Amino acid sequence: MSEQKSNETRQIALQTARSTNQRIDNVVSSSLARFHVSHGVGRMILLTLLAFVIFTIAAPQVFLNPLNLQNIAITSPEIGLLALAVMVALLTGGIDLSVVAIANLTTITISTLYSTIAATDEGLADSLGPVIVLVGFVVGLFGGFINGLLVSKVGITPILATLGTMQIFNGIAIVWTGGETLYGAPAMLNTVGTGAIAGIPLLFVVFIAVAVIIAVIINKTALGSTILLQGANPVAAKFSGIRTTRTLMSTYLISGALAALAGILIISRNPTASADYGSSYVLLVIVIAILGGTNPTGGFGTVLGVVLATLTLQIVSSGFNIVRLSSYEYAIAQGVILIGVMVIDQVTRNRQRSAVLKQRKLKVQLQAKDSNQ
Amino acid sequence: MKTTTRWSPAALRGANNEGILGLIVLFLIIGMTAVNPDFFSFGTFFSIIRASVVPMIFALGVLIVIVSGGIDVSFPAIAIFSAYTTVVLMQTSGMDFGVLGVLGVALVLGALLGLINGGLIARFKLPTLIVTLGTQGIFKGVLLAYVGSRYIAELPASMANFSTMDLVSIGDGSTVASLHVLIVPVVILCLLVHIMLRRTMFGRGIYAIGGDTEAARRAGFSVVRIQLALYALVGALAAFGGVLHVTLTRSANPQDLLGTELDIIAAVVLGGASIFGGRGSVLGTVLGVLLIQLINNSLILMGIPSAWQRTAVGLLLVIGVGIQALGARRASKKVIVPRETVVPS
Numbered sequence: 045m046s047e048q049k050s051n052e053t054r055q056i057a058l059q060t061a062r063s064t065n066q067r068i069d070n071v072v073s074s075s076l077a078r079f080h081v082s083h084g085v086g087r088m089i090l091l092t093l094l095a096f097v098i099f100t101i102a103a104p105q106v107f108l109n110p111l112n113l114q115n116i117a118i119t120s121p122e123i124g125l126l127a128l129a130v131m132v133a134l135l136t137g138g139i140d141l142s143v144v145a146i147a148n149l150t151t152i153t154i155s156t157l158y159s160t161i162a163a164t165d166e167g168l169a170d171s172l173g174p175v176i177v178l179v180g181f182v183v184g185l186f187g188g189f190i191n192g193l194l195v196s197k198v199g200i201t202p203i204l205a206t207l208g209t210m211q212i213f214n215g216i217a218i219v220w221t222g223g224e225t226l227y228g229a230p231a232m233l234n235t236v237g238t239g240a241i242a243g244i245p246l247l248f249v250v251f252i253a254v255a256v257i258i259a260v261i262i263n264k265t266a267l268g269s270t271i272l273l274q275g276a277n278p279v280a281a282k283f284s285g286i287r288t289t290r291t292l293m294s295t296y297l298i299s300g301a302l303a304a305l306a307g308i309l310i311i312s313r314n315p316t317a318s319a320d321y322g323s324s325y326v327l328l329v330i331v332i333a334i335l336g337g338t339n340p341t342g343g344f345g346t347v348l349g350v351v352l353a354t355l356t357l358q359i360v361s362s363g364f365n366i367v368r369l370s371s372y373e374y375a376i377a378q379g380v381i382l383i384g385v386m387v388i389d390q391v392t393r394n395r396q397r398s399a400v401l402k403q404r405k406l407k408v409q410l411q412a413k414d415s416n417q
Numbered sequence: 418m419k420t421t422t423r424w425s426p427a428a429l430r431g432a433n434n435e436g437i438l439g440l441i442v443l444f445l446i447i448g449m450t451a452v453n454p455d456f457f458s459f460g461t462f463f464s465i466i467r468a469s470v471v472p473m474i475f476a477l478g479v480l481i482v483i484v485s486g487g488i489d490v491s492f493p494a495i496a497i498f499s500a501y502t503t504v505v506l507m508q509t510s511g512m513d514f515g516v517l518g519v520l521g522v523a524l525v526l527g528a529l530l531g532l533i534n535g536g537l538i539a540r541f542k543l544p545t546l547i548v549t550l551g552t553q554g555i556f557k558g559v560l561l562a563y564v565g566s567r568y569i570a571e572l573p574a575s576m577a578n579f580s581t582m583d584l585v586s587i588g589d590g591s592t593v594a595s596l597h598v599l600i601v602p603v604v605i606l607c608l609l610v611h612i613m614l615r616r617t618m619f620g621r622g623i624y625a626i627g628g629d630t631e632a633a634r635r636a637g638f639s640v641v642r643i644q645l646a647l648y649a650l651v652g653a654l655a656a657f658g659g660v661l662h663v664t665l666t667r668s669a670n671p672q673d674l675l676g677t678e679l680d681i682i683a684a685v686v687l688g689g690a691s692i693f694g695g696r697g698s699v700l701g702t703v704l705g706v707l708l709i710q711l712i713n714n715s716l717i718l719m720g721i722p723s724a725w726q727r728t729a730v731g732l733l734l735v736i737g738v739g740i741q742a743l744g745a746r747r748a749s750k751k752v753i754v755p756r757e758t759v760v761p762s
Contacts, residue, residue: 141679194735199742201692203488204734207679211731219724323676327490327550340544372566376558379551383537386548390541 055415066407070400087385088336088352095356099363106366114245116358121251122147122309124354126325127332128258129302131350134333135262136295137275137342138195138202143303144325145213146187150307151317152217154180154233155226162228173230180311181304187213188300189293196292210326217319229315237312247309252351254305259347261298271295275342331382332357357381433689433696434741438704442711449715456718463596469710470599470665473703474658475681476688477610478651480702483685484614485647486627486694487545491534492681493674494556495652496659499526502564503660504572504669513573523656530556531652532645539644553678560671569669580664599661606657611699623647627694683734684709709733 099107106112126143133140157176162169169176187209194205239246262268270291273281282288311317336353338345357378364374450457475492482489503523507514514522530552537548572580583595614620622643625633634640663669688705690697712733713726 194739198739199746200735200738201742204686204692204738207683208731208735208738210679211683211727211734213731215725215728215731218727219722223724327553330550331554334547340547370562372558372560372562374558375554376562379554379558382554383543383548383551386543386551387537387541390543 059411059415062411066404070404085337085346085349085352088349088356091381091385092352092356092359095359095363099359099366102363103366107363110243112362112366114240114243116355116362117245117248118313119362120354120358121247122306122313122322123325123329123332123358124251124351125254125302125306125309126322127329127336127350127354128255128347129299129306130329131333131336131338131345131347132258132262132271132295132299132302133202133206134338134340135271135275135342135345136202136292137278138292138295139206139330140191140296140299140303141203141206141326142187142191142210142213143299143306143329144322145210145217146184146300146303147307147310148217148317148319148321149187149213150180150184150304151311151321152220152226152319153183154230154308154311155228155315155317156220158230159226159228170231173232176230177233177308180308181301184304184307185297185300188297188303191300192293192296195296196289214319221317221319223319225316225318227316229311229317233308233312234315237309237314247313250305250309254302255347255351258298258302262347267291267294272343275339276344328357328378331378335382335385433691433698433701435689435698435701435704438688438701438708442704442708445708445711445715449711449718453718456715461714461718465707465710465714466600467597467665468714469706470597470603471658471662472677472681472684472710473603473706474606474654474661475677476685476702476706477606477699478654478658479681479685480688480690480697480699481610481614481623481647481654482545482651483682483690483692484627484694484697485623485644486630487538488682488692489534489545489549489648489651490678490682491530491549491553491556492651492655492658493676493678494553494560495527495530495655496662497671497674498530498556498560498564498659499523499656500659500663501560501569501669501671502526504569504576504663505565507573508569513575515575516579519573519576520657520660523660524653527652527654527656527659528649529652531648531650531655534652535645535648538648539641557675564671566671568671570667572663572667572669576664577667580667597665599665602657603661606654607699607703614699619643619646624695627696629695680709680730683730687734687737 126147129143130140154176157179158169158173161172161176191202191206191209194200194209195202198205200208236246236250241249262271270281270286271294273284273286274288274291274295278288281291310321332353333345333350334340335356336345336350338350360377360381361374364370364377446457455461475496478492479489500523503514503519503526506522507519534545534549534552537543537552538545579598582598612620614623622633622638625636625638626640626643630640659674662674666673684705685697685702686692686705687708688697688701688703690701709730712729713723716726716729717723
């Protein structure tokens with residue numbers, strides 16, 4: 045009797061040990077799988093190369109022309125910075141729809157200030173260039189501050205808060221400019237816009253430098269970790285003593301700063317400012333951020349992925365131009381790429397999950413055999 | 418929860434603050450009349466209604482999606498795709514389908530496009546914002562690249578006739594205020610959607626999956642089937658709005674409507690629908706749309722440049738949602754945990 049009992053307990057102990065072991069196994073393998081899928085960088089490198097190769101084959105003379113490559117490098121930075129701004133907000137599980145409106149407010153501020161001062165003294169306006177650009181940057185930062193205030197202090201859902209501020213900022217820009225295009229920008233911006241180091245446009249260098257800074261902030265600083273944790277699990281973040289309000293405020297400040305920088309790049313490239321510049325960018329930059337592997341529900345994303353996604357879409361855009369496909373067909377391509385990547389992600393994730401399940405089933409069967417013997 | 422009697426303040430306030438919204442609309446009307454007596458006329462009233470016709474139809478579709486816990490940004494693309502393609506079909510075939518024929522073709526097209534959204538969302542369980550962002554680009558691109566990008570000023574005779582049909586014309590002296598006949602289908606649709614959401618199993622299913630998808634699935638709702646049906650329905654509604662837009666503007670411009678999606682979403686959210694799903698009502702949505710049209714109209718009457726409209730709507734959204742958010746935050750701090758939660762039997 046007692047022998048049978050001890051035998052039973054031993055078997056139960058063995059079984060629990062086995063199942064715990066198995067559970068740990070499963071957790072590790074599934075989290076590994078998740079890491080691999082949402083990583084996205086490898087996939088993005090592949091996509092970028094694919095786009096590059098396709099258009100190189102389609103029109104080698106035009107596409108590989110240094111002028112064309114330089115053109116891609118000049119048009120990517122502003123879109124890339126806006127996509128990074130959206131990505132930072134996405135990391136916390138939010139979103140920022142107001143980035144383009146903020147960038148336009150920055151360009152309008154710079155252009156207006158410059159023109160007003162230049163009307164009396166052009167030399168003074170040019171020598172005040174850095175101050176003017178700084179004021180434009182601060183205006184953009186203030187836009188981010190308002191977003192941060194609404195999201196963190198008032199507690200409005202990010203998508204609604206930034207939808208509202210997008211309308212407000214855009215409305216202010218329309219009233220300010222009267223719906224017209226403003227001309228004029230400090231000369232120093234022009235040198236940035238047209239300059240190049242070893243054939244690489246300065247704009248692109250700025251873009252890469254800012255991207256590196258953002259990558260360092262996200263991956264190497266305490267702020268970055270809190271931002272990621274906030275997006276991965278807001279409840280856990282709260283209970284680990286992270287000050288949610290401060291994290292969210294910093295997030296939208298960074299997002300606003302990036303949008304303002306994008307604005308500075310826009311006006312460097314072309315010394316004009318208008319309220320409705322880049323109205324199609326709002327959706328484009330979200331597409332880029334998601335394509336770059338940013339998890340739309342927060343907690344994961346890489347700067348490199350977003351940079352590569354920016355380049356891919358710009359390569360596709362320029363390639364479409366060269367092979368004489370219209371901007372409408374480019375819109376189709378954007379949609380197909382976005383949905384295609386998401387669907388492939390989902391299918392592979394499901395396959396991995398079902399593989400894990402199958403393995404688990406097999407183990408249970410083996411276990412049943414074991415205990416029968 | 419205590420049940421409230423019919424006329425208590427809580428009941429008047431409404432489940433989604435419809436009462437408060439109604440009061441704001443009322444105050445605006447009284448205020449505007451005080452500022453400018455010309456405001457209170459059939460002319461103003463009818464023009465606000467005319468301007469609300471198309472946004473109202475879109476808002477009904479957006480409401481259904483938002484109640485189900487999703488966000489749709491592709492409906493303007495579906496609307497103009499269906500309406501413009503139908504007009505092009507009639508022109509190339511040289512046939513006039515008649516008003517009902519036009520609606521039929523457009524609704525089928527819209528439902529099919531909506532089904533693409535629904536299929537991607539239900540089958541692959543993708544985030545609705547991302548899917549509709551992608552399909553929006555695809556629909557818009559296919560329309561402009563392959564169907565046509567030309568502005569069509571000559572509508573088929575049946576649609577052209579319909580566009581000048583008025584339900585009521587009230588002449589007060591020199592000016593004649595006319596109420597467009599299209600108000601009738603809009604009112605009927607509002608009622609139908611209200612009944613569908615409140616009184617049918619399908620409607621309850623939409624609220625259920627918006628509240629908690631997993632719970633809805635375990636309660637026996639077929640989430641996939643409901644999502645497919647609701648996105649097809651929303652596509653058809655969008656197509657209906659598109660046809661009304663083409664009829665009212667008496668021209669078919671494939672670039673129209675695109676970019677209005679966020680304005681409509683703002684109206685629906687102002688109407689008390691929760692962006693997280695599971696909450697929202699047709700009455701609130703109707704009031705939200707009317708409020709925005711009313712404000713746009715008031716700004717013009719007060720002589721404020723129309724450029725301020727965007728800012729006004731944005732401010733309205735931020736203030737409206739902000740008050741709700743602050744209220745929710747205060748309420749969550751005041752939650753009293755009941756001592757006895759489990760009643761022993």
